[in-house]
Amino acid sequence: MIRIHTHNEGRSLYIDREREKITHFATQISRAKNVDSYINKLMPIMADSSDSVAIDMDTSSPGGKEHIVETATGSISVAILGDPDKPALITYPDLALNYMSCFQGLFLCPEAFSLLLHNFCIYHISPPGHGHELGAASAMSYDYDDDLALSADDLADQVAEVLDHFGLGAVMCLGVTAGAYVLTLFAIKYTRRVAGLILISPLCKAPSWSEWLSNKVMSNVLYYYGMCGLVKELLLTRYFSKEVRESDMVDSCRRSLDEMQSLDVLRILEALNGRADITEGLKRLQCRCLILVGENSAFHSESVHMASKLDRRFSALVEIGRCGSVVTEEQPEAMLMALEYFLMGYGFYRPMGMELNISPRSPLSPTSISPELYKPESMGLKLKPIKTRLPPGSN
Template identity: 30%
Template sequence: MCVCVCVSQEDHVDTPYGKVYCTFAGFSKPNRPIILTYHDIGLNHKMCFESFFNHEDMQEIARHFAVLHINAPGQHEGAVTLASEYTYPSLDQLSETLPLVLKHFGFTSVIGLGVGAGANILTRFALNYPDLVEGLVLININANAEGIVDSVTSKITGWTQTVTETVIAHLFGKKEIENNHDLIATFRHDIMTYMNESNVAQFLRSYNGRQALDLKRPVPGGNLSGKTLKCSSLLIAGDDSPSLEVVVDCNYKLDPTRTTLLKVTH
């Protein structure tokens, strides 16, 4: 691992699935993992994580861990519209870009922090490359494939709603949308201002077309036909989150000796 890297570094990393825009901050240290983040649909690393890492409670952690933010292809601020011949990667393919990004920067160990689609991608990465992942913090993870009802609903919603409104419904629960108008207005403005709507729509379609994660809770003395996470994992969902039920379901599929579920009360 690199002994140190410049305090702030931005780079586009070429992968077989397109360019991945990355932002690195801090100094890496030998034998210490970096924090690797991956954002949700309709967001980029700034919108998803900047306030979190700038919070005073995070300053002590920031002094000890470097952070590498990943932006899915075409999702970073100011991104141009992806070429018409470009096929947007599946979530599995997006997870396969991460070892290439780590190799590019010279990192060999991470603690993953992902939200929504980003949490799903990091889980796929950890399942396939367990030696690279020391821990995961997964917010609003949905380990299931999109169901038939959800698929029909998504198509109808796509006909009747803008991409921005579809993203808002994905990010927030009905109660928060109805009661927290200022927050929703801020997110709506930021998505429309900083995100490329065409690119967001492609990432959204990729997420909606995801395959279920092959997760199966280990049974002592039994055979394990599916996979499970080998690292310590913290699953987080708000009590008003539209993802609460699927996060709880994901928790049931993981090794209880390595997994913690945290429900956040507003």
């Protein structure tokens, strides 16, 4: 197991720039004939920005053009970013989030942007009713009833239908908490269609009694009162650690929850609250797996349990210190080194000349981590404990 400890001082991993500029960048990428060339031109501009980028959620779609895919259990939204000729990376967000509110921190981090867009075409799957083009009107068109109920298996099967729709073969998968469960279930059911799993604070067991009861309370409040303050606070507690609860990042997420239709969220919540234990199914996985979990995540113990059930030759567990469940938003830069070495095992690299922009004083810097511990072996990571706390007197 690898432990990464980072500091939250002065943390604002969100872009403080005009949303029009970010939208322009993403739009140009989606239209560019030579994506790599455009990325190389764009990276210096992003690197010169303040440490990160923060944007408010908007009904615009800065992640590429959204496509509506009809599945056997309803319509879902898929936003595509990048060159369709490249290998596919599928993303799936946590409960009540969409690709913008769950992955913008990671994809607007310059180093991750370079690494992922250079190697993949990104297919952001949003759960039913959660996409920008679907969410506004979907909940107005029905009253919740059993006929519209979804199961976790339905959500996994929808992923397979998305792959069929776009003619995709084996894909890389990136999921957060509930999304990690859906993609893991998909990988168990469709083993030949998954090349690798990158799971953030994943779930693999059925809900505990406390989680089940909490979800039932949330379901009832959603049904009768909609996306009210209580529901939003319960969700924010699920996503983030206490250290960042008053940050601009959390305020931005809170505003994005305002835009969610309560009945759409209720459908996904009910599906996840009825999820099965898939621990035994993990033995059937035929792909490499990287698990990253926040030290303060409510699902930390479950993620560690999941890692213990995977074949250690082809899996790794990385703990992110002082972080909640949604690492992609709270500490995306802490993912970079593990992510890069995991992808090296598949022959994926950052573009030449694009180095990780890490401060020499950072716990992630080469002076704090012995390079030999990160040699990519059969699965891209060497499973060895790494102490990354700064030595006394180094401040």
